[in-house]
Amino acid sequence: MTLLSVTDLHVHYPSQGASLRAVDGVSLDVAAGETVGLVGESGCGKSSLGRAVLRLGDRTSGRILFAGEDFGAAPEGRLRAFRRRLQMIFQDPYGSLNPRHSVGDILLAPLTVHGIGKREERRRRVHDMLDRVGLPRDAAHRFPHEFSGGQRQRIGIARALILEPELVVCDEPVSALDLSIQAQIINLLAAMKREMNLSLLFISHDLSVVRYVADRVLVMYLGRVVESGPHDRLWDHPQHPYTRALIDAVPDPARRRHASPLPGDLPSARNIPAGCRFHARCPIATDLCRSVDPPLRSVAPGHQTACHHAGH
Ligand SMILES: Nc1ncnc2c1ncn2[C@@H]1O[C@H](COP(=O)(O)OP(=O)(O)O)[C@@H](O)[C@H]1O
Ligand code: SF4
Ligand SMILES: [Mg+2]
Numbered sequence: 001m002t003l004l005s006v007t008d009l010h011v012h013y014p015s016q017g018a019s020l021r022a023v024d025g026v027s028l029d030v031a032a033g034e035t036v037g038l039v040g041e042s043g044c045g046k047s048s049l050g051r052a053v054l055r056l057g058d059r060t061s062g063r064i065l066f067a068g069e070d071f072g073a074a075p076e077g078r079l080r081a082f083r084r085r086l087q088m089i090f091q092d093p094y095g096s097l098n099p100r101h102s103v104g105d106i107l108l109a110p111l112t113v114h115g116i117g118k119r120e121e122r123r124r125r126v127h128d129m130l131d132r133v134g135l136p137r138d139a140a141h142r143f144p145h146e147f148s149g150g151q152r153q154r155i156g157i158a159r160a161l162i163l164e165p166e167l168v169v170c171d172e173p174v175s176a177l178d179l180s181i182q183a184q185i186i187n188l189l190a191a192m193k194r195e196m197n198l199s200l201l202f203i204s205h206d207l208s209v210v211r212y213v214a215d216r217v218l219v220m221y222l223g224r225v226v227e228s229g230p231h232d233r234l235w236d237h238p239q240h241p242y243t244r245a246l247i248d249a250v251p252d253p254a255r256r257r258h259a260s261p262l263p264g265d266l267p268s269a270r271n272i273p274a275g276c277r278f279h280a281r282c283p284i285a286t287d288l289c290r291s292v293d294p295p296l297r298s299v300a301p302g303h304q305t306a307c308h309h310a311g312h
Contacts, residue, residue, distance in 0.1 A: 001031060001032045002029050002030070002031055002032075002065075003030055003031060003032045003034075003066065003067055003166060003167055003199050004028075004029065004030040004053070004064070004065070004066055004167055004199065004201070005028075005029050005063075005064075005065040006026065006027055006028050006029070006053055006062060006063070006064050006065075007027045007062060007063040007064075007065075008025050008026075008027055008061070008062050008063065009023055009025070009026045009027070009049065009052060009053070009059065009061075009062030009063075009064070010023055010024060010025060010059070010060040010061045010062055011023035011045070011048040011049065011052050011057070011058055011059055011060055012024075012060045013058065015270050016270070018270050018271075019270070020268075020269045020270045021223050021269050021270075021272060022045040022048040022049075022223055022269055023045045023048050023049045023052065023223050024045070024222070024223030024224055024269075024272065025223070025224060026045075026049060026062075026220070026223070026224065026225050027225075028218060028225065028228075030167065030199050030200075030201055031199065032166070032197070032199055033197050033198070033199060034199050034200075034215050034216065035193060035199070035200040035202055035213050035214050035215050035216075036199075036200070036201050036202065036214060036215070036216050036217070036218060037202050037203075037204065037210030037211075037213065037214030037216070037217040037218065037231065038050075038201060038202065038203045038204075038210075038217075038218050038220060039203075039204055039205065039206070039207050039210050039217060039218070039219055039220065039246065040205065040219060040220035040221055040246075041205055041246075041262060041266055042205050042266075043266050043269070044220045044221055044222055044223065044266065045220060045222070045223045045269065046171070046172075046203045046205075046220060047171055047172075047203070049203075049220070050088070050169045050171045050201065050203050051088075051171075053169060053201070054086050054088055054169055055071070055072070055079065055082075056088065059072070066082060066085070066086065066167070067085075067166070069082075071086075080114070084114050084163045084165065085163075085165050085166045085167065086165055086166070086167050086168075086169075087160040087161070087163065087165040087167075087168045087169070088160065088168065088169045088170075088171065089153075089156050089157055089160045089168060089169070089170040089171065089173045089189075090156060090171055090172075090173070091171055091172035091173065091175050091176050092176055093144075093149075093152040093153045093155060093156030094144060094145075094149075094152050096156065097144040097152065097155060097156065097159075098144075099143065099144055099145060100143075101143070101144075102140065102141055102142060102143055103130075103135075103139045103140055103141075103142055103143070103144065103147075103155055104126055104139075104140030104141060106144075106155065106159055107126045107129060107130075107140070107155075107158055107159055107162055108122055108123075108126055110159065110162055110163050111125060111126075111162060111163070114163060116163070125162060126140060126162070127140070129158045129161065129162050130158060132158075132161075132192065132195075133154040133155075133157050133158045133161075133188060133192075134154060134188065135151060135154050135155065135158070139151075139155075148181075149176060149177050149178070149181065150177055150178075150181035150184060150185060153173060153174070153177065153185050154185070154188065156173075157173075157185075157188065157189065157192065161192060161196065161198075164196060165198070166198065166199060167198070167199045167200075167201070168198055168199070168200050168201075169200075169201045169203070170189065170200055170201070170202045170203060171203045172203055172204055172205065173185060173189065173202075174186060174204075174209060175204065175205065175206070175209075182209065186209065186212055186213055189202075189213065190212070190213055193213075200213070202214055206250070207235075207246045207247060207249075207250055208250045210231070211231055211235060214231050215230065215231065216228065216229065216230055216231065216302075217229065217230075217231045217234050219234070219240065219242060219243045219246065221242050221277060221278055222266065222267060222269060222272060222277045222278075223269055223272070223277075224277065224306065225296065225306070226240050226242055226243070226278065226296075226305065226306045226307070227239060227240040227242070227243045227303075227304065227305045227306070227307075228296075228303070228304050228305075229300070229302055229303035229304065230302055230303070233300065233302070233303050234303070235247065237300075237303075239299050239303070239305040239307060239310035239311055240278075240305045240306065240307045240310060241278065241282045241283060241284060241307065242278050242281075242282075243305075245262050245263065245281075246262070248260045249261060249262055262281070263281050263283070264280060264281040267280065274290065274291065274293075275288075275289050275290045275291045275292055275293055276289040276290075276292075276293060276294050276306075276307070276308065277293070284309055286308070286309070288308050289308055289309075292308070294306045294307050294308045299311050
């Protein structure tokens with residue numbers, strides 16, 4: 001069953017008298033219980049997309065269906081009912097946790113706002129959630145600054161999950177953490193996802209992070225999805241030169257391969273190149289690429305790419 005369905009989403013910001021097209025026509029589906037990874041280098045529009053999908057940020061146009069209902073067109077007054085079912089986990093949990101509130105109060109707030117349970121039940125749910133995310137119960141009486149980065153992210157996860165949402169957008173949830181802590185948080189998210197049958201839209205600039213959690217991966221470049229497919233398929237048979245470059249940028253100690261950085265810089269979303277938006281950085285670009293924008297097309301079951309020369 002499709003839980004989230006986004007069609008032709010655009011997020012354009014006014015910028016220096018022009019329009020900055022951060023998201024430039026993205027369509028995507030997330031099925032119930034599925035984890036979709038969204039990858040692409042910094043600045044390609046991932047956060048703008050994630051926020052727009054939850055109606056937490058700007059949206060210029062595009063349809064958003066949630067559980068078959070037109071969430072994108074729902075009036076403000078109806079958003080609260082959706083909010084409970086849709087949550088977000090941020091890169092910097094500290095920035096999103098009120099430093100003057102105890103962890104217990106931070107976790108109680110969503111239950112109070114949504115009028116869930118009586119006092120005793122709320123307390124029980126807070127304690128239960130602390131257990132599930134691997135925090136001690138006395139954490140409820142402590143404040144965010146008393147915790148390490150990894151523990152703060154556990155608090156952020158607890159806060160997002162306490163309402164038992166159906167879809168969680170995780171925006172770079174481990175990017176600010178030490179490498180050794182990243183795996184713990186990814187494992188926690190994967191376990192919570194299984195236990196609670198969540199759907200996740202998991203955003204990361206790092207393809208290797210997404211690899212361990214995502215059933216399916218979308219590769220984003222300058223506001224567009226340029227390749228999508230099952231994660232094994234994308235990893236083993238990437239079709240788009242940008243996906244290949246992202247894979248090459250991941251160090252692979254098993255194959256004793258060094259990471260090669262992506263060539264060139266991401267062009268400005270204020271001035272998107274004509275034709276294929278990747279052409280200036282693409283090692284196999286031709287004249288066709290410089291003039292004609294390649295549409296997303298199917299190259300194998302469930303595998304799509306937007307490249308004139310893919311599969312040739
Ligand atoms: N509120 C905003 N106003 C103007 N430009 C923005 C805003 N948020 C993001 N941008 C621009 O939109 C583009 C995409 O940014 P973002 O969605 O944060 O990408 P990512 O999360 O992939 O790094 C960037 O060029 C960024 O500078
Ligand atoms: S369409 Fe052309 S420029 Fe774009 S990725 Fe494919 S080969 Fe490279
Ligand atoms: Mg971002």
